[in-house]
Amino acid sequence: IERTLSIIKPDATKRNLTGKINAKFEDAGLRIVAQKRIHLTPAQAGVFYEVHKERPFYGELCEFMASEPVVVQVLEGEGAIAKNREVMGATNPADAAPGTIRAEFAESVGENSVHGSDAPETAAVEIAYFFSGLELVG
Ligand code: GTP
Numbered sequence: 579i580e581r582t583l584s585i586i587k588p589d590a591t592k593r594n595l596t597g598k599i600n601a602k603f604e605d606a607g608l609r610i611v612a613q614k615r616i617h618l619t620p621a622q623a624g625v626f627y628e629v630h631k632e633r634p635f636y637g638e639l640c641e642f643m644a645s646e647p648v649v650v651q652v653l654e655g656e657g658a659i660a661k662n663r664e665v666m667g668a669t670n671p672a673d674a675a676p677g678t679i680r681a682e683f684a685e686s687v688g689e690n691s692v693h694g695s696d697a698p699e700t701a702a703v704e705i706a707y708f709f710s711g712l713e714l715v716g
């Protein structure tokens with residue numbers, strides 16, 4: 579059974595949308611097996627998004643991710659990585675399919691409400707960045 583790292587981003591926590599977003603995950607058959615609310619520093623966000631460090635929006639992205647608390651969580655299910663990305667919708671809410679989290683809640687391509695791992699290798703690294711083995715309760 580697969581696991582993926584999810585983040586409910588500052589634009590969504592600020593608007594009190596964590597419950598509505600979690601309902602989307604659960605309705606899709608994803609189980610929340612670990613979850614915590616934390617306030618990242620820009621440096622911690624920078625390490626998390628290091629793959630994007632050459633992109634023009636990197637500084638803005640790190641500041642945004644540190645602007646308000648986030649909810650980091652581990653979602654579990656059959657094909658959880660792909661399923662979660664389906665539920666999230668396209669990066670830019672203008673391109674996101676109806677009913678997806680980003681179509682319903684995202685404010686812009688940058689402030690797009692959720693993050694989800696994109697492959698098994700990144701999921702493993704991202705889960706380990708936020709959670710210890712003891713915190714993962716299947
Ligand atoms: P994540 O699940 O957050 O990784 O989103 P993604 O995989 O759909 O998108 P990608 O990995 O390409 O980009 C990571 C994040 O950078 C996005 O979710 C956005 O928050 C931000 N981002 C991407 N493109 C832009 C952009 O053109 N402008 C701004 N300001 N932010 C962007």
Ligand code: MG
Pocket residue numbers: 694696
């Ligand atoms: Mg990505």
